[in-house]
Amino acid sequence: MQNGSDDADDMKARLAKLANELQTRREADNADERRRSGTGQPDKSLGRAMSLGFRVLTEFVVATIVGALIGWRLDVWLGTAPFLLILFLGLGLAAGFNNVYKLAAPPAPQPSRQGEPDGDQPPRQGQQARQGQQDGGEPPREN
Amino acid sequence: MSEAGAAAVDPIHQFHIKVLQPLNFFGVDASFTNSALFMVLGALAVIFVMLLGTSGRKIIPGRLQSTAEVFFEFTADMVRQVCGEAGMRFFPLVFTIFMFVLACNLIGLWPYTYEVMAQIIITAAMAFSIILLSIVYGIYKHGFHWFGLFKPSGVMAALLPFIILIEILSFVSRPVSLSVRLFANMLAGHIMLVVFGGFCVMLLSSSFGWLSPLPLLGITLLTAFELLVSVLQAYVFAVLTCVYLNDALHPGH
Numbered sequence: 001m002q003n004g005s006d007d008a009d010d011m012k013a014r015l016a017k018l019a020n021e022l023q024t025r026r027e028a029d030n031a032d033e034r035r036r037s038g039t040g041q042p043d044k045s046l047g048r049a050m051s052l053g054f055r056v057l058t059e060f061v062v063a064t065i066v067g068a069l070i071g072w073r074l075d076v077w078l079g080t081a082p083f084l085l086i087l088f089l090g091l092g093l094a095a096g097f098n099n100v101y102k103l104a105a106p107p108a109p110q111p112s113r114q115g116e117p118d119g120d121q122p123p124r125q126g127q128q129a130r131q132g133q134q135d136g137g138e139p140p141r142e143n
Numbered sequence: 144m145s146e147a148g149a150a151a152v153d154p155i156h157q158f159h160i161k162v163l164q165p166l167n168f169f170g171v172d173a174s175f176t177n178s179a180l181f182m183v184l185g186a187l188a189v190i191f192v193m194l195l196g197t198s199g200r201k202i203i204p205g206r207l208q209s210t211a212e213v214f215f216e217f218t219a220d221m222v223r224q225v226c227g228e229a230g231m232r233f234f235p236l237v238f239t240i241f242m243f244v245l246a247c248n249l250i251g252l253w254p255y256t257y258e259v260m261a262q263i264i265i266t267a268a269m270a271f272s273i274i275l276l277s278i279v280y281g282i283y284k285h286g287f288h289w290f291g292l293f294k295p296s297g298v299m300a301a302l303l304p305f306i307i308l309i310e311i312l313s314f315v316s317r318p319v320s321l322s323v324r325l326f327a328n329m330l331a332g333h334i335m336l337v338v339f340g341g342f343c344v345m346l347l348s349s350s351f352g353w354l355s356p357l358p359l360l361g362i363t364l365l366t367a368f369e370l371l372v373s374v375l376q377a378y379v380f381a382v383l384t385c386v387y388l389n390d391a392l393h394p395g396h
Binding site for chain 2: 055066070096
């Protein structure tokens with residue numbers, strides 16, 4: 001407490017020591033995470049596959065059922081049974097295939113996105129996406 | 144199996160709505176039920192984690208603060224990836240939905256609790272509100288151009304009416320599939336847990352009691368699986384919310 005410069009030096013040394021410790025800790029954490037993500041890969045891909053599977057199933061089934069329901073109600077309303085039911089069942093089936101196709105197909109490029117009226121910024125991309133998408137065109141989409 | 148024994152393992156019984164506090168506002172039945180109670184609990188859990196987690200604001204976060212930060216950054220990354228920077232105006236909505244669904248699902252996994260998301264009216268209300276918001280915002284933002292969503296480019300003129308009809312049908316099926324997915328997953332999972340529990344009880348009361356550890360093992364595995372499904376379905380619900388809101392922000396194929 002008697003010497004001001006001594007105190008500052010002491011503080012600096014402590015800060016440097018802390019920064020050092022933090023650095024080593026962070027590196028250890030990173031290595032740990034990498035190791036864990038290496039072993040945790042099956043779990044992660046299982047989750048992704050399951051979510052995709054549920055999505056494909058529901059999109060397909062629900063589109064078919066919604067088509068059939070619309071056809072059925074229109075038939076009841078217009079008294080044209082069963083033609084509209086058959087027509088809309090087919091259309092619902094097509095919509096279901098369309099949904100599944102959209103899930104599976106890569107998203108179409110959207111060059112018009114930059115010139116939108118709301119003038120939004122090109123989206124900031126995630127770390128993994130940035131490596132693959134240097135040309136800065138289409139942001140990664142989940143659908 | 145006797146009547147009472149069959150009733151004890153009725154797998155649907157867990158979803159019964161019980162009125163805890165009858166309320167009536169001008170002829171509208173707004174009773175406080177067990178479903179409402181667990182929705183309140185879910186919301187309170189989210190508020191608890193987020194408020195307490197962000198109250199310290201330490202540079203080196205504690206457990207609760209890390210949890211809050213992980214949730215926030217995970218959702219923010221998801222919204223940015225799917226909708227772009229412009230989608231961040233929907234971040235509060237997506238974050239609320241994600242956290243609420245997640246909290247309700249995780250609370251519902253405990254024994255003697257109630258799974259809110261296994262009621263289709265709840266998931267349907269959320270899904271239809273999201274689609275309604277996406278339609279209203281899309282028309283507000285883009286006017287008539289928003290209807291270009293239904294018209295894919297590069298289609299023969301003769302096929303166009305059919306394609307547009309199909310696109311409209313697949314748009315109409317969106318809120319249904321969004322709600323049915325979450326509802327069906329939660330319903331099926333929780334029914335399965337009770338059915339396996341019922342196997343245990345039935346085996347114990349029969350002469351095959353030594354087999355009863357098998358369904359118990361099944362329940363243990365199923366609970367782990369349900370944990371995965373709960374988190375996964377909350378995530379899928381939030382991602383699809385982003386995808387549908389993205390159509391409002393950026394229509395056109």
